[in-house]
Amino acid sequence: MLNSIRIAAFLLLMVTLGFFYSTQRTFLTSVGNQLQGFIIKGKVFNFINGWSNNTEVSSVEENVSMKTTNTPPLRTPSEVLKEGNGIIFLESTDRMKLPPLVLCAVESAARVYKDRPVAFFMKGLNDTNTEELKRLFPTLSSLSNVYFFPLKFEELFTDTPLQSWYSKINPQQQSYWTHVSADGCRLVLIWKYGGIYLDTDVISIRTIPKQNFIAEENSQSSSNGVFGFSPHHLFTQKCMDGFVQNYNSQIWGQQGPILFTRVIKTFCDLPRFNDKEDAMCGTIDILNPQRFYPISYPAWRRYYEVWNKLPTFENSYGLHLWNYMNNGKISVVRGSNVLAEHLYKTYCPSTYEEILGPTKQ
Template identity: 25%
Template structure:
């Protein structure tokens, strides 16, 4: 029996009517493929928001905005592109002001907000025909799998660095050699931080990733199409099964950093970021990390009052200062 995917697709297309907002008053962000300014090849940091707006308005919470600000603040010579998978913008009229955290982000010259049309974005990539088959929209974890789809397509098209929206950058990546990711454990290379150069071996590996994505896509598996893709691809390239043994010498120059580089706090211990009593332990664990990952899937419902002396709050206050002070009572 043919499954109707129209409802799944609808939220990623511009709606003719809008709930809670007059669509005519929305200043939509430009389509990234039609904009006069495109991502700089190999020197762009990408964030993708795929939750799918119900009213065509931009929705970023303070923690997501913190990730974006930290990337822009620590890497002023790189573009930061924040791209929305459903068409969004801001209401512009005399009575509606931009949310404070959006204004905070707009103060950075290197942050660019864009919309993505999934259909045109996939065009002229190895994923084009697969995408048009609608297989992605059969997913049981659609928002997550759209995010997986976009991270590999963006890196294939432009190179550069993909970051999850629950990553806070602590040190610049501008001088790091291209082509890297980080192990989150002895079994998996994580997909929250991935860098490819836009040509050469980096582009070849990105090409392998997009092909691995569609050739082995699983609509009912949350992680198989994200960290699973980069892990399986690197196993083929490196001829090594253990991520902690994936060295540039074995992986055609691609580097897999040890967990303490991006994932010093493993997901089963995510609550360390919020535990005041474990502040010193957590700061010590993460002090040499280029970035931290707070495992939003697990931590999103844990509230953190601004000013609380927990590691997450102190790291945010230092690395996304404008967003942190604009976030209200809770971060």
């Protein structure tokens, strides 16, 4: 009789423990499912690039182990830009605190080119701090077509004409290195992936209906601040070759506008624009200066003045705000009513609302 009671008590204890274990396991699984969307072994869901690498998470305090499954890996530039129609920006310095104009340029492009990827390559970004993007760039967090990637010079230049040049160069001894390195990177990025390159002081206002094009700054000079080509196009190939063969860091623009002007002249003569029409150079469109430079660089301050009647820029695809000329001299202030403020309000509203601060008194 006593043995029967002991056996019954033991069975009851096992049933109770089984129920408790099942309940706890269900609870922990539920908690785990909630947590895995936010914290994974110190890494978080990248609001732009997707999930970080699959991993297993262990919490020492709770002694809980969770495994993430079916989480796609971090997307690479080749995957994101595989269609050859991306919009590409770059930052060739280590700065990670981007000024309002840069954020506006990226936001405006993402809004204008809603169905195309917008890729921002940044030298200051590395593989371990992509998780901080949402905190660093909150104005871009809602734009699902924006992607950030590290800009690694050596890796980018590998297997291109610029590889040998970069392996021999000493950046500290180069004049205008920030601009020279940016000139080289934009060439290689468009040659590799195709798409449209935009300077980070260009506000997009409507789509560019061209694939292979350069934009004229004036009738005598091409610009490398905006251009677009299909992958491995002959023009970008010739530009890379010319970049190396005629390298001279002492001359500002030698690897940029001067290079583009020299190379396009090997295809055809530069047109003289008398109206608002574009020109053709074989299969390359040469865009009228009105497309991006309706306000020329000598008049760059006009963007920071109050206009009695706002211009429509109906013949433009984007507006180059000449940040190199401004160089931080004039900032856009909320309530100032200058032209640039109206552009921010219209084409990068998130940047305008979050970055520019309180209304001017």
